[in-house]
Amino acid sequence: MKMRRIFAGLLTAATTAFAASAVAAEPMQLSFWYPVDLGGGLAKVVDGLVGDFNKMHPDIQVTATYTGNYDVTLQKIQASKLAGTLPDVAVTEISSVPVLGALGAAQPLDELIASSGAKQFLDRFWPSMLLNCRYGGKVYGVPFQRSTPVMYYNKDAFAEVGLDPEKPPITWDELTSVAQKLTKHEGERTTRWGIELPLEAFNWFYYAITYANGGETLSADGTKVLWDQPKNVEALQFWHDLVNKYKVTPPYTPWNDGPQEFAAGKTAMVWHSTGSQAFMRQNVKFRWGLGRIPKHTQFGPPSGGGNMLLYATDPARRKAAWTFITWMSDAPQAARWSIASGYLATNIASWDRPEMQALIKGHPEVLVTKAQLADAKAEPASAKYAPARDILNALIKDVLANKASLVPATKQAVEEANAAMAR
């Protein structure tokens, strides 16, 4: 009897479901590519966000696909452009906006932004986060997994050497003296570095020190690199001094090792992405804090991370994709994503949400990231910047390791880079 009732119930449910699906139009299928790490579980957060979007929008079905790191995702999109198999929406590193715009892969968003209130829509974001979103006078990107570098520091180590654990260095001079106090040697060997400035393919910390010194790294039209300008040379000299004169930082730290070396006590301070906060919260066993990237003449952390770009050309698909993009960048989702990952809450209103306020209560250091949002600067970008990026990377490594002398090597690198970008 009971069995029969259950069976009947199932049957009714099945027929209703069938009827419902027959009535409703096929949902629009959208593809969304994202480059995000899994170790920290961030891909699951993306899946959760996309799942919720699909539940709330029965007429749109977004499929999220992991596409490797930033560089590989860009390659995959470039190949897909040639084969005509572009996704509808994809997240790419911010400096690839001009690359994908020039390729004709990414589509401008201006008319969609106009439909969402134009200025009113753009004003939702911190102005600094929109700097890397434009190409050729048009808007292509909407901020998503955005970041700036911040300085993680070990409060216990500060206390140990008699420094105020609540006062991270904020100028170059303070940084140098604090780092000297924190560096520990055992004979010839350094057992704890004062600070580490890990290097990655995008040369973030070169931009960080140049901006802090009031310099620029790329001409406004994007055709010439400015590495040989006095402010740039002075900035790289400062980094070189930290390595070779004061010996408070190693000549080279691989990017991905920085946070773990910090967690292991191998360095007392490390510059890294705000996106590494989730890792620090989970893994660091001592008291730690966040400081701004120290200034020389001004605060000016470079921005980084990824924007959402739209690739669909069909009007109906574009509209659905735009619904997805606006939902993902809306205050509740921006707050949720920021809290889970440590990426910046790029939507200004998301900072007023109760969950964000709760996070600030438990982790007041998050306010440092907010302060940096106010004065963050653009990452250098142009359609042909990629070779220059690699030349600069080699230059930094060689100069810091004393394999090349700063001024002549910089001069040569500038010539190579300008020639490569002119091709």
Next chain:
Amino acid sequence: MKRASLRAALYLALLAQAAVVAMPMYWLVVSAFKASDEIFTPTPRWLPADIEWHNFVLAWQGAAFGRYFVNSVLVVLAILLLQLATSSLAAFALARRRFFGRGIILLGVIGALIIPIQVTFLANFITLQRFGWLDSYWALIAPFAASAFGTFLLRQAFLAVPQALEDAARLDGCTGLAFLWHFLLPLSRPTVLAFTLVALVAHWNDYFWPLIVTNRDAIRTLPIGLAMFVTQEVTTDWNLLMAATLFVAAPMLIIFFFTQRYFIRSHMHSGLKR
């Protein structure tokens, strides 16, 4: 006396070399069991303080590894069978038959050896797109159905089989493909095995191509799962990455462990026969 000390020196040198090879493997295993803050300690830790079995659970859950395993096995086996079939047939023709244009074809095969695989990626990608094969098993298998390396390697092995043997076999009615199957392939077993191992490892480890041509977990392979632990922006959980690497590399290590013995034995066999 002199001989003994020479022997000791030789063993010492071999031991040192073995240590260099074994060290990364050892570090991989140890790191897989470490807590995150033990990965980079000022002085290296040779053993984890606590054995973190949990790393393996977290790593396994980090990506759809169960599905990736099945896919990797399917794809690699399919590629291997296709390559063995096409390479041995091509090598048979190139080594044992005379026909017009043989030299040119052989030159083409050698030429294909020199071309880096990356050069072919874009052309292959567009071809697959035209076939409508992107995002399917075909995209993972078809571009690797033939192998210039395998063809060349087997051709060299087949050349070493004396013509007298083929003549004798022909007298007994064993001709053409039967000769390939009953004589050439068994006699070239070390080469076939060596090629099998190289192809297995190469395609088991292949990352870039599968990532580019697939968009679904349902058909993706193991290296993509591994890469999900490495990022360009935030940090990498090296202990989880090492745990995942361990179970991804395990099948290859096991296969190598067993075939290695077989491999050496077949080497000795062929030596005796000659």
